[in-house]
Amino acid sequence: PRHQYFSHKPPPSPFVRTRYSTTASAPHAPSPRKRGMAPKRPLDATLPEEEAALWLSRMKRSRRFRLKRTVLVVMWLMCGPSGTARKRRERKRPWRWISQVVCPWMSMLDVSSEPPFVPLDYLREITDDFSEERKLGSGSFGEVYLGVDQDGQKIAVKRIYQMAGVDDGQFQNEFTNLARLKHRNIVRLVGYCNHIQEVPAMYEGKFVLAEKIHRALCLEYMSNGSLQKYISDECNKYDWRTGYGIIKGICQGLKCLHIELKPPIYHLDLKPANVLLDENMVPRLADFGISRLFGDERTRATKSILGTQGYLPPEYIHNNLISSKFDIFSLGVVIIKIMSGRAGYSKITDMSPQEFTNLVQEKWTNRLHETSSLMKAYSKQVKTCIQIGLMCVNDDRHKRPSIQDIVNRLNETETECTYAARKDGSLIYQIPEDDSITFMGASLTGQQNGHFSFSTTDAPGTSYPVAG
Template structure:
């Protein structure tokens, strides 16, 4: 458990924040310092909101920016556990495609409050995380906005980066970390549109049996694997399902889930392929048309495999990276395994028919 701390830190905050030291671990930062750099958590500094808190833009004296995530003040044990869980994992996770935490704040104070007609003292906790600042915000702001016009090269690099980050989670140090809330809103983009996985409040360390069973199914509908949503079964394949949905969103540029009629996966893949080919042919520069079209086809095939309702048929993340990077024909090694004719590819087909991309 993370304990509350008394602080006396001399000098400026810049001198203690290791913004450029990739090897440093997150450390405790006084609440008063965080108030100062966020203008007392003013509304003008808000850059994002989520179910567990609000994210503010902090500006240091030297002009550098930092993101400060302020956890919602609540007595709910779940939020407390999520905060401690996130900090403990961020202490160890270091990768170019995982958002780096540079510090945290956990301070408690006693306040006299009116309760049932009497004044009582209650312990109030302030829990905050300091993260590297991502000027391009979260991925959902880009793929849900058609006007953003992300070109294919950028989309493909984002897909690859997310896969690299997830591979680090699943395979680092022999202690797999399952994210359990992988979605575009939890993927941040830096100034070069490099994706960084963030928000590890629901993440879990995998046990030795490679499976966790839980009655708590927190997460985001639409990204949760069916065996997790309906049976509380957690494995690394839970994240693979989420990844598949994200890949298809990035390729199509849409995120809605209309209830539509089914279609064969081969028809769906071909329709995505044709749509993108038309987009690329209209572009003034698109690199190698055939190479891009091959990447698009491969990405949507991989995405469909990842959302297979049968988790045993979803590949591990290392194999997914291999699939994405291989060249040549994909029909024999991907299409034959694409037995996904469920709602996921149905809503995507309808989106494309009604004007996707």
């Protein structure tokens, strides 16, 4: 009616909530609701049963709609662009995990734990920003620095080279292999760093933000360095027991790679520089940057450059073939250099294998100061080791022994030396720490600093230095 538009009372706005009922119609209908949303509940009237049931079903659908919408928004925030940006910020500022990496090498105490992530800033702090004074050496794909924390604990930090096309694969390969290796004669991985930094760079005449990748591996620190510095032509930097222990430790580490792991790992760069020695001169294999995982196939051809000149077998030099016998050949070169010095390997071509064996055996026998039976056993052990080294460098890879055969022969020599020591009545032959040998009512228990504890039923345990 016309009078409604000229009344002194203006009509109610459609945006104002009005009371309505089912018995009387309001001057204006309520504003339409959006699709999927339930109608507003009446404030001053009771709905019939049918309309009440309809209203209730719509309200339930509306709640489900709002719940689905909330879940989608949360998922988008976590996985969408904002989530990616947040992850990038965490990589740049990973200090929220600092409680896990205050002492990253504490994971050494728990062999089953995974290597933790270590911030780049923390590595720079403990290595004096990778200064030359802290540099320990360099490997196939990185430089090694000494890291020292405030408490004086030490680790070795291997900083991977910035090499286009090689960086990603080599880092991932060495990290994966080291993370799954837990053996007494293999260097242990205690942490890693994978930091992406955005830096300005010139590209086509314009400044752009480029990603600079910093990668590092945190390894056990070996206080005696590499085997390379102990090898000399005089072989006077270690006695025979120490030299034999190094040979046996290298073989045990290689046995872990070739036999105990499934699938096996081939080191492919075994040399004295990649054998590290701890404070007790126990060897540990290191630098797995070019190692390879092998499945069922035993031989494979490759076009990539592997190993170090002088430690490469003939089948790789001529046909690029790699197999487990690749490492066996390198092992033979290392054994010969341990026993005859750096120039000893070159003497093989100047004399027969028998002459070379007799020369090395006589050289080491003259340095032994043992009783008659033990002297004979040690001399035989020297001969066995040099024979193993010569068999390993055979040009025909099929004639080289397996690592299991090598370890078995070394174990046989240890049994003979132990028997000879008992025969002479000394009973002193490489008693490991905390281990004991009982013989004729007496007990010998290995201790630190080259001492052993001697005890009988009449006298308590007393510490004595080991003879020899």
